[in-house]
Amino acid sequence: MDCKRILTVLKDATSSSDQVKQEIAALKGKVWSASRDKDGTWAVQEAFEKADKATARELADELRGHVVDAAYHSEANFVLRKMMERLPREAYEFIPLEITDECVKLAKHERGCRTLCQLFAFAPEQPATIAVVDRLLQDAEQLCVNQWGNHVVQKVIEHGSESQVSRIEAVMAIDPKAYSQHKFAAYVVDALLSKGYCERLLEVLASSKQTLVELALLPNSGFTVAYILLHGMVDEEMKRSVLTTLGTCREMMDVKVLARFVENKLLPALKTTAVCLEDGP
DSSP, X not given: OOHHHHHHHHHXXXXXXXXXXXXXXXXXXXXXXXHTSTTHHHHXXXXXXXXXXXXXXXXXXXXXXXXXXXXXXXXXXXXXXXXXXXXXXXXXXXXXXXXXGGHHHHHTSTTHXXXXXXXXXXXXXXXXXXXXXXXXXXXXXXXXXXXXXXHHHHHHHHHSOHHHHHHHHHHHTTXXXXXXXXXXHHHXXXXXXXXXXXXXXXXXXXXXXXXXXHHHTSTTHHHHHHHXXXXXXXXXXXXXXXXXXXXXXXXXXXXXXXXXXXXXXXXXHHHHHHHHHHHOO
16 A cells, blocks of 8 residues: 555645545555554545545544554554544544553553543543543542643643542642642643632642742742732732842742743843832832
């Protein structure tokens, strides 16, 4: 099977509908093998773009029983994404069904996490997807501190139900100060704050000026402090006090954190405050 030729014909705007159908037909029975090929993966993805709904379903069915392997595969994982983009949810319900038992391992994998993130974006309310999320949340604590797993947790926060997100918040609330300082979990804390799940987190993170200043001086939690100050999660008096203190020790702040303060016009506020204090009585 010449996958390059198939792809060329499918992408050629001058190809007739009969030519397109003929090339798609050439893929039938070979979708799984083509999906693992560096040229074939593009041909299969284009076939999903050009095929009618019935034919697209037939192509998708050839991946039944191969979803876990496809999710880990460097080429085939992109085919799963294209399926979820192009097909109605019920047509690929076998994807979450097949990955439920493997989902925690997938979430910790560089490529495997992509399929989970895409599934939550395209079909968050499907019963089979909810079952996957429930299984993942049993291991939420370890996923939040994982290089790849934290991305999956963030997608649950973005697209999940209130009860699902509350379970993640409960994990972060165990020790929000520690999580906000963690290289990967800090992104989960920020995602929770951005969705308004902040009451229990702020009880600790914004409990005092000293706590906020200490966190601002750390590479990871500094971003969280910037978010808290920018979005009015503390009163103006607390905000001013924190910024004033940081103004005297900003050379101790991480360069990237400083950049975030500058981008969001917190650093100019710092300078203005410092000048006012110096000029005062």
